Amino acid sequence: MERTLTSEVPGKVGEEVELQGWLHWRRNLGGIQFILLRDRSGIVQVVLPGGLKLPLPESAVRVRGVVVQNDKAPGGYEVQAEDLEVLQPSQQPTPVEIPKEEWRANPETLLTYRYVTLRGEKARAPLKIQSALVRGFRKYLDSQGFTEIFTPKLVRAGAEGGANLFEVDYFGESAYLAQSPQLYKQIMVGVYERVYEVAPVWRAEEHATSRHLNEYLSLDVEMGFIDSDEDVMALEEELVRAMLEETAQTAGPELALLEVEMPKLPREIPRVPYAEAKRIVKEELGLGMGADLNDEAERALGAYFAEKYGTDFVFIVQYPESVRPFYTYPTGDGLTRGYDLLFRGLEITSGGQRIHDPDVIVQQLEKKGMDPQRFRDYIEVFKYGMPPHGGFAIGAERFTQKLIGLPNVRYARAFPRDRHRLEP
Template sequence: MRILSTELPQHVGNQIMISGWVHSIRQLGHLAFVHLRDRSGIVQIVLEGELATLALTPESVITVHGQVVQSKYGAELHGTQVEVLSPAQAPLPIEVNKKEIPASLDTILNHRALALRNPKVHATFTIQSVLAGAFRDFFSARGFTQIFTPKIVASGTEGGSNLFAIQYFEKQAYLAQSPQFYKQMMVGAGYERVFEIAPVYRAEEHNTSRHLNEYTSLDVEMGFIRSFEELMDLETELLQYLFHRVAETCPEELALLGAEVPVIEQIPRLTVQQAQQILLEQYSKTSPEGDLDPEGERLICQYYADQGKPALVFLTHYPREVRPMYAMPAPDHPALTASFDLLFNGLEITTGGQRIHRLEMLEESMRSRSLNLEAFADYLNLFRYGMPPHGGFAIGLERLTARLLGHNNVREATAFPRDRNRLTP
């Protein structure tokens, strides 16, 4: 039976079998030292005599039988038999066994399956898996139902731009930009509290370090809320839980990446107006009407980091014209919305808010934007037959991962990114 590299110390003195990739080879006369990498870690194997002369290439997949010996560097394996399950061609197109792969991000992405073997690159997606699992655990424990809604849709949630078109037999269809309408439908269908973990699609021409054309959206929607403040309370608790789980589960991956997980107590909440005021006063920085630009997002996070606080801040009360037609107007501020963004280390990772749940108000909001109400018939029907007050938010999984781990480019936190130019591998 195969054992894992991390299990070696429990088998000192025993004959065991181990399998994995040849991470490195050092030949010293009649001895060869092979570092073998498996999903749990890296272990040293000592080969003597004829075995030491085997022509092993880096990244070949091998199985080694032998005896576990305690050396001064830890448990190692003295090999008695080596089997090559799959030889690797040499040379490798990228040097995955350096601490950092000496290649551009573009080259790394061209050889993605190979690049992911580099322990540091590898660590990111181990952590991403933990984040997704913790997201589900958090909401399951709170009575949320996981939903699966279609990504092939008849129309966009906003009437049109940035949609990928698809020929659906005789009909024109689109790839969903978000599960917004469907998660609202599932709230209205009586599940009340729902979440979804699924891809979304944005046909944006932007080709920046922040944009992906396909990404994983962690979506939440919740009925019977009393205010949008509740949603920010919920997301604060969620992030506390996610970060705690990552810190607890992945200490080695975090160390490898040099990442420190912030410990959150409260996340400050500023209105957009207040944030703009701080930017002006502290950094002489002006902002666009009712919003922050990327530089402003960076600076307002910096503002908290400079005070030794986690670089997280909720921005609230965006004006109606920069938010979708379904955004609920803010209490006492009808020109503003009961909505928020969450910024983390300089980048927006969440958009959320309370939604309009009254039919007349929604129709009026659509008309004010010159939207064709007939194109939204299925959505509008939802509000005819009893819809509770509700709201929710969505987190981009790749952005969250990138911000947490200090990756400057969101592609580094995407296994196989799709961007303006990249469609493979």
């Protein structure tokens, strides 16, 4: 008999089906037993005779039975079976009761036993939603003539300089885990004009917050022959819209399970100059801040613009040179064509127009106290007709976190890496 997925059960009332999956939950009422069987597509209730010896939860099982409609059953349907075949028993009770798994309870325990707690419906749903976001990212960019690229993750120098690099021994020499594919994706603009990459990046920052990871999935985009950063932001607006549409279409059950409120995304996301954002934070919201917008300032701005403009997204534009990477296009007045995209009060994107003149790149490196010799291969490409170009990077976990309303970004990665966690 061909296997039936639990999601297909409602269309097979009165038919005999075969289900395979995990024993998610069990209950013995004496003369009758109920189990919930979970597979990749969902969960369905199975009714079995009393007296059967049932294995421990999370055992891999197979059942055959008839589908009947039952309004009291989860989802309104159940399978009435006479027996259960154990394909592989669970050898011990799970460290966390999977059906009772909840992100907000015992977070360290949930992460320590992530190899099994990920099986919970509310644990795996964010990753399914993130998969849909990434699929939407790829589909839209493919439709716009972009080429997916794959860049090195062992590098000689960081794309942004600084000390937040993980150093590794590379055959007796120092190398680093890539902070970003930034320099390579700019080089590849000279090859394909429009490129993107989906890959992990690493930041050796000793954060211990609900929004930082030391390894995360970066969705990178770079495009050539632009007029300004406005072209880049216009692309990102449509890209974000496509990602959300793909998620709504293909991850509906997960969105419903987590009671996700889809964001308000206007046709044009508001552009707010950095200086104006700082003024709002200080004068209208009464908050202090340092040289750049801090976490508290971003959250407050998110709430402010949601109320003022009715949007969950806002671009902060015209950043000063002092708080942007060396490759950001300077406008000659101490500002740049660099921007951030805030989503519900969290920065999910950093982007803008890049410098395409090699002499200006050298000037900006020296201005920031960085050695141009360490970037000589990167600088060389700009001597061969690099067009005006720009791009951005979306943090997949942060986007997922704010879309769903997760209390911690670590739940948006299957096996998160932070300053204290290298396992599982």
